[in-house]
Amino acid sequence: MTPTAMEELRRRLAQVSDLDAAGSLLSWEQETMMPPEAARVRGLQLATLAGLAHELFTDARTGDLLDAARPADDTEEAIVRVARRDHGKATRLPTTFVEERTRAQNEAHHAWIEARTSSDFGAFAPHLSTMMDLARREADLLGYEDHPYDALLDTYEPGMRASQVRAVFDDLRDRTLPLLRRITAAGDAADYSVLTRSFPYDAQKAFAWDVAGRAFGLSGDFARQDESAHPFQSNFSRSDLRITTRVQDYWPTCCFGTWHETGHAMYERGVSERWERTPVSRGASLGVHESQSRMFENLLGRSLPFWERYFPELQKVAPEVTDGLDAAALYRAVNRVQPSLIRVEADEVTYNFHTLLRFELELGLLEGTLSVKELPEAWNAKMKEYLGLDVPDDAQGVLQDIHWSAGLIGYFPTYTLGNLLSVQLLEAAQRDPAVAAGVANAEYGPLLAWLVTNVHQHGRSLTPGELTEQATGRPLTADPYVAYLHTKYGDIYELN
């Protein structure tokens, strides 16, 4: 029997999904355990999988099937809608452009590594100019109404506009910069030595994983934990989740990093099985994804009820760490606010200034109001303005992140969009008294159920905007996050 167009489309999308999953597995393995000499051929294998998936997804037959497919229900309607959106974006970029960009990314990436090592922005500047040219051309190819940045942002945050981001970010900045000033003015007499007390590496990993299971529901039945230089989450199906962590003497890196990646993993776990092996079967956007990782890491993992619950567990496995302390002291120590140069080490109050700065600079570069040559000076000026810091060299400044070398323009805002959404979602969830009572006692079962219902299960069938409105009753706003910071840190730093 000849399959219908819908059946053939689903078969084809499943093949693309399987090729993507295989590529993800090869990449995960490369970062966690691959023997070093395997790298060269592994790169070729990854390119083949990506190339075949791209060919299969963008060829004319897929377009015909998308036009001819008759969805039987809302599951299939979402599959066709999301696949059509992806297909449109993928086919608007000619193969010659994609190849040119891949070559330029490779060169820029290697130049960035060298430039960062020698802290020499000049050596990276021509590559960044190329990446910005490519970004402008990509925006033109993809198309946009208001601003070229919208076309790029849409890749990571479907439907989001630069103007919305700017409005929310300006509001956030204006209302949290005074808070930061008050915190730094208040001084800090707390003792942070607990954060580097002796905590054997294996015990760190075991504690972080154990709590990820008991607090947040992660399980060896459908997930595993490994080590990698840079922690990440990856998944090959909703029952095949991977998180990685790294361990160091500063033990919070392993714990909070693990719970961060657990947030990402549990999002993928919660996506409805009906989207299996389709393009709907992933988180709605980078921002929504980050809302889940940040919620687990910060809103829950750095909360007082969490440590009241898990401090005794920590005492059992790391008595040297907890010696002479109680849950409140530990809570205090893991919530230090301290302006610093490096984004990935920043606390909840200062973190967003790092992304704001990058967003503002990206807009300037894309519009041409800022030249690549002027970038380090502009970076350093904003670091001084927002965080009061002098940047000693480019390696600790404009060269610190990998993103621009990979052409990821429009990516940084999603970190802060995720922070904002995390509090907005948690606030909405706690309108349910069972959720609120659970959160107050570090019992997250009701919250997880709420998240699956209101966030996870939908996968990409809702845009981030639709999801935010449905789940919280209003569009994304900085209000909950600003209120959260004022309450939490006003209390910690005794500002009120």
Next chain:
Amino acid sequence: MTPTAMEELRRRLAQVSDLDAAGSLLSWEQETMMPPEAARVRGLQLATLAGLAHELFTDARTGDLLDAARPADDTEEAIVRVARRDHGKATRLPTTFVEERTRAQNEAHHAWIEARTSSDFGAFAPHLSTMMDLARREADLLGYEDHPYDALLDTYEPGMRASQVRAVFDDLRDRTLPLLRRITAAGDAADYSVLTRSFPYDAQKAFAWDVAGRAFGLSGDFARQDESAHPFQSNFSRSDLRITTRVQDYWPTCCFGTWHETGHAMYERGVSERWERTPVSRGASLGVHESQSRMFENLLGRSLPFWERYFPELQKVAPEVTDGLDAAALYRAVNRVQPSLIRVEADEVTYNFHTLLRFELELGLLEGTLSVKELPEAWNAKMKEYLGLDVPDDAQGVLQDIHWSAGLIGYFPTYTLGNLLSVQLLEAAQRDPAVAAGVANAEYGPLLAWLVTNVHQHGRSLTPGELTEQATGRPLTADPYVAYLHTKYGDIYELN
């Protein structure tokens, strides 16, 4: 510029190779570390990778390219020759046949698991009948001159005929059965308790891996060791090798299993880089592969010079095992001859009777001179005849191996072909005095170099027959193996 047919062919073969490698990696990961709930979707992903590789390799364009390709040198000539051979075999099996066989294999595999658990051959019998029907049809589709078995055997041992196997195996049986009778008649007063003395699992693995590196050249730079229920070797390029092992109180399982898989791995390691990402880039056949694993495991790993060299190492890491012993005593203990029911636990003298038995039964089933119903009785009669054992139940008899449930008819002889070739190759290699001196002192550098030159580097560019003649100066024969057994075990059991 339009690529030439040869260039397009090579690109396509590289894609097929990359898909195969990705599938191998997904399978390896499934056996070693995958979370259990991931199994269902992983199966679908593996099917997609295999299906796309098959489509790409068998479509009409590949045939046209094979006809049009103009090889530039002998590297490319071998690529076209081997690819054409594979393409011929792959296209002679219609998709409908392959799909029917895959379904039948799945059903047979599940039926076999249940039948073995309840030791009930009757429950498996109809599935075995189906597998034999499919094997006969497959032989007809593939074509053969003398015997349908040739067509099946050719998949595992290109160019080998059933008549050759029968001649060599009859010779082997006639000359080693009397030896086995003399050994069992001689009695055995040796103390084998050393083989189950306390040897912590981690220390077993570390010792086996360490010796695999120092004796046989395996290295973490291009290989890794993991655990799995059934040990195997897998590889995703010649610099991306994996071996697995299992640990149990009977510690020789881990050591000799590791060195066995190391033999397979070092073969793949030695294949010339010029065949990279082509169908030539694998071992010549299962038999030649087994010759390398058996050489490392048995001819070297169970030799006296080996233990004279590595006994002091074992003393360091497992003093409880070596307490009161010397190298000679250990050598004696790991070379016990004892007829047993299970093939995978058999020693060097009895092992081949297990495969002979299966080969003879397969021939009977394929020719129709033996019915499936009569099979258990025939099995048990041969076990009595060759090894003097009564088979208590089918689980320990005709149901013990996975092969027939997977439709692998013609596979078993390759184990013994490998055993025979291992000694024939080692004998030829030791005509070089440097190799012989090295083997006598457990310094295997010269032997490894000889193997790379005469066996490994050629990949599939030579057939097993060509390789055997080139490397040893004569066709495969049982003579060296028979002489090896008589010398080694005549000495151990003081028969001479």
